[in-house]
Amino acid sequence: MLRNLCVLVLVSKTDPNNPYSLPGGIPDGWLVLNGLDTQNPGIASLDPDQDALSNRQEYLYGTRPRVSEGFSIWLSSPAGALGLP
16 A cells, blocks of 8 residues: 555655645646646646636536547638637
C-alpha cells in the first residue's frame, strides 16, 4: 500500500492528503485520470479539445476533456467554413 502511494505521488506530483491541490474545484484524481497537467493552476479554465467546454465544465458535466463532446461554433464565409475554438 505504501509503495503504491509513493508511486502515485511521484507520477502525479500531487499531495495525497489534499484532493484539491489546485484552484478551480477539480479533484487531482480526475486530472490524473484524464491525462491533464496537475501542476498548472489555470487548468480549470483550459479547453484542450476545443469543444467550448472548459476542463471545469467537463468535470461538472461528466464529459471527457480530451474528446470533443461539447459545442462547436462554425461561421460561414465566402472562403469556406471557419471554426472558432
